[in-house]
Amino acid sequence: MIEFLSKHLEWANVEYWFYIFNDLSLVYIILPFFVLELIRYAYLKRLNKDLVLDSLANAFTFVAFYAIEIILGILAVTKVYFWVHENLSLPHLPLNWMTIITCILLADFAYYWDHRTMHRIGLGWATHTVHHSSEHFNMSVAYRFGPLDAVFPILFSLPIVMLGYDPILVLLAEVFVQVFQTLLHTEIIGKLGKPIEYIFNTPSHHRVHHGSNRQYWDKNYAGILIIWDRLLGTFEPEVETVRYGISEPLNSNNPFKVFLHGIGRLYRKMKGLKGFKNKMLALIKPPDWEPS
Amino acid sequence: MKNSTLFFRTLALVVFIAGGAHLFSYLSYDGEMVANGAAESQLEKEIITDEKEENMLVNDKTPEKDALPAKAVEVDKETLTGQWKVEYDTEDYKGSIVYRIKNESGKHKAYTHEYRDPAGNAQKAEGDLVLVIDRFEGETGKGTYTIEYEGKSYEIEAKLKRVNAKTFTLSYDYYGYGDTETWKKL
Ligand SMILES: [Zn+2]
Ligand SMILES: [Zn+2]
Numbered sequence: 001m002i003e004f005l006s007k008h009l010e011w012a013n014v015e016y017w018f019y020i021f022n023d024l025s026l027v028y029i030i031l032p033f034f035v036l037e038l039i040r041y042a043y044l045k046r047l048n049k050d051l052v053l054d055s056l057a058n059a060f061t062f063v064a065f066y067a068i069e070i071i072l073g074i075l076a077v078t079k080v081y082f083w084v085h086e087n088l089s090l091p092h093l094p095l096n097w098m099t100i101i102t103c104i105l106l107a108d109f110a111y112y113w114d115h116r117t118m119h120r121i122g123l124g125w126a127t128h129t130v131h132h133s134s135e136h137f138n139m140s141v142a143y144r145f146g147p148l149d150a151v152f153p154i155l156f157s158l159p160i161v162m163l164g165y166d167p168i169l170v171l172l173a174e175v176f177v178q179v180f181q182t183l184l185h186t187e188i189i190g191k192l193g194k195p196i197e198y199i200f201n202t203p204s205h206h207r208v209h210h211g212s213n214r215q216y217w218d219k220n221y222a223g224i225l226i227i228w229d230r231l232l233g234t235f236e237p238e239v240e241t242v243r244y245g246i247s248e249p250l251n252s253n254n255p256f257k258v259f260l261h262g263i264g265r266l267y268r269k270m271k272g273l274k275g276f277k278n279k280m281l282a283l284i285k286p287p288d289w290e291p292s
Numbered sequence: 293m294k295n296s297t298l299f300f301r302t303l304a305l306v307v308f309i310a311g312g313a314h315l316f317s318y319l320s321y322d323g324e325m326v327a328n329g330a331a332e333s334q335l336e337k338e339i340i341t342d343e344k345e346e347n348m349l350v351n352d353k354t355p356e357k358d359a360l361p362a363k364a365v366e367v368d369k370e371t372l373t374g375q376w377k378v379e380y381d382t383e384d385y386k387g388s389i390v391y392r393i394k395n396e397s398g399k400h401k402a403y404t405h406e407y408r409d410p411a412g413n414a415q416k417a418e419g420d421l422v423l424v425i426d427r428f429e430g431e432t433g434k435g436t437y438t439i440e441y442e443g444k445s446y447e448i449e450a451k452l453k454r455v456n457a458k459t460f461t462l463s464y465d466y467y468g469y470g471d472t473e474t475w476k477k478l
Contacts, residue, residue, distance in 0.1 A: 005316065091314070093313055093314065096414070098312075098317070099313055102312060106306070160310075164310070231305070
């Protein structure tokens with residue numbers, strides 16, 4: 001076991017394994033699953049114009065998000081990652097299974113905190129509300145991103161680079177968590193076995209996260225492991241039927257409105273607040289915060 | 293949950309996971325060194341190297357260099373940064389060392405990065421500075437190479453020769469202790 005975990009791995013192989021899961025899964029899991037969901041919607045007579053327009057808006061937000069991510073990556077992010085790796089890091093860890101597994105664990109934990117932050121501060125919610133604003137729940141919703149969704153994870157993954165992990169490995173692990181998370185956006189799969197539901201984030205747990213029912217607000221932030229929620233007091237099981245969406249519905253499938261409505265709402269809120277300090281506080285206080 | 297509880301649980305989890313990875317890499321490195329009966333300093337072994345290998349490496353690699361256009365070499369200077377592997381196959385040490393060359397305010401410096409035994413097992417190195425490249429224009433260059441011998445470290449002059457875009461040789465001669473190493477880019 002120790003020998004297996006410490007055996008040196010070649011970069012090319014590691015990148016290939018991640019490529020099979022991170023990139024190719026779109027072809028062999030996500031798209032087939034989405035087709036299955038469309039068939040199910042048709043069977044349940046829920047395949048209507050709203051659903052199609054919602055899915056198209058999801059695709060649009062993903063393209064916009066991806067463009068922002070590429071621009072950020074080219075401009076600075078990769079350079080910052082490498083600079084931190086060379087100058088602000090613990091001794092670099094060798095490339096073996098132990099390093100890969102712990103890197104994915106840390107990326108998953110960072111995802112938890114990134115996600116929790118996006119729910120609990122005004123600026124975070126302005127971008128993440130986009131993901132939650134769909135009233136449907138299928139795999140295309142996983143691709144529904146907001147304008148700052150590419151920025152927040154940087155703050156949470158840089159500490160992992162500082163712990164001695166290779167920046168490329170950290171990025172691959174982050175995408176791994178994101179892809180796992182994508183697979184949870186489905187109504188087709190009910191509850192899985194007890195041990196799985198106890199340890200892992202599942203479609204059931206993530207449906208709760210998307211619920212607008214009051215008891216489901218700000219619960220189940222997990223990426224891969226639900227144990228983070230259990231340990232940090234944000235776990236809620238799926239009991240009542242979930243109503244998807246946000247407390248203040250969007251009622252639009254206009255892709256631009258979908259992508260920017262959170263920023264627009266935050267801007268209007270800040271405009272309505274008196275005093276510079278209050279305006280700034282609106283950025284970092286919880287989304288429902290009002291000055292006393 | 294109180295903020296302080298959240299903070300300490302989070303800290304504990306991070307320390308546990310990342311600390312585990314570091315402890316594991318440290319211990320498996322240590323264990324292997326003892327198991328292989330290898331001495332603390334791998335560099336020590338480079339010095340006691342037989343001349344046969346030196347000749348072999350030089351003869352083996354030099355014919356390729358003429359094929360390289362001068363312009364390509366200029367561009368490739370920028371690609372010096374990165375990881376380079378050197379194979380050692382002597383009576384005392386078989387395996388390889390991966391060095392990492394960094395560009396530090398215009399100066400290229402190589403640090404030890406990883407030790408690999410012939411079976412492919414790797415252990416991280418301490419990140420010691422071993423080479424400062426003074427210049428490497430065109431096909432030849434010169435640098436300061438640090439070798440350790442019997443507990444003392446010596447800074448000696450080394451000659452660099454570009455073989456191709458992904459290979460260069462480093463040779464030194466220090467009071468009869470000489471070697472030519474072939475550095476291959478990973
Ligand atoms: Zn969320
Ligand atoms: Zn979601």
